[in-house]
Amino acid sequence: AQSVTQLGSHVSVSEGALVLLRCNYSSSVPPYLFWYVQYPNQGLQLLLKYTTGATLVKGINGFEAEFKKSETSFHLTKPSAHMSDAAEYFCAVSDNAGNMLTFGGGTRLMVKP
Amino acid sequence: KAGVTQTPRYLIKTRGQQVTLSCSPISGHRSVSWYQQTPGQGLQFLFEYFSETQRNKGNFPGRFSGRQFSNSRSEMNVSTLELGDSALYLCASSFSGADEKLFFGSGTQLSVL
Numbered sequence: 162a163q164s165v166t167q168l169g170s171h172v173s174v175s176e177g178a179l180v181l182l183r184c185n186y187s188s189s190v191p192p193y194l195f196w197y198v199q200y201p202n203q204g205l206q207l208l209l210k211y212t213t214g215a216t217l218v219k220g221i222n223g224f225e226a227e228f229k230k231s232e233t234s235f236h237l238t239k240p241s242a243h244m245s246d247a248a249e250y251f252c253a254v255s256d257n258a259g260n261m262l263t264f265g266g267g268t269r270l271m272v273k274p
Numbered sequence: 275k276a277g278v279t280q281t282p283r284y285l286i287k288t289r290g291q292q293v294t295l296s297c298s299p300i301s302g303h304r305s306v307s308w309y310q311q312t313p314g315q316g317l318q319f320l321f322e323y324f325s326e327t328q329r330n331k332g333n334f335p336g337r338f339s340g341r342q343f344s345n346s347r348s349e350m351n352v353s354t355l356e357l358g359d360s361a362l363y364l365c366a367s368s369f370s371g372a373d374e375k376l377f378f379g380s381g382t383q384l385s386v387l
Contacts, residue, residue: 197378203380204366204379260305260307260368260376262307264309
């Protein structure tokens, strides 16, 4: 069985500061890993994904994540937070058995001016 | 290109009733997945359909069912509604596989009174 743990249900940063959202996973097979963002009253939007190959993955809106197999982690970072980054972020894992994602509990990012 | 369309956007039902939710995927997408989102349980996978066949199923009771039509549109049905079924139901589509980008609709907010 797969599982995803996101440390910190709420993270607050100042505008311009580094954003770090943590994600650890467990999977019995090589995982596919994803980060999604959800803005209020909207569905989820894919930020980035890791399937195979390069372990540092760049996504949209300046976000990136690094797959660390030894640490079973896939943390999301952005060098400089913008007010528009305020949203809820979800880490997810799949074993490629179709589109069956297991999501973490989510982290709500707040950006202070 | 139109996105994933879910109807209705909001729905209010009473316990014991049944409900049908609809999802129209992006044109050309053959996979449709359904997820339930609640504050307590987070995002949970319900089922996935691909070319009119259920390919994966999550851990939900038999009251939750779905189907997919030849045009890839999908419906999910919940019978004998319970208070705990109140949730945002999200539909997502992709062309085929798990390593592809999932496109989510804005969801149907179901309230069970």
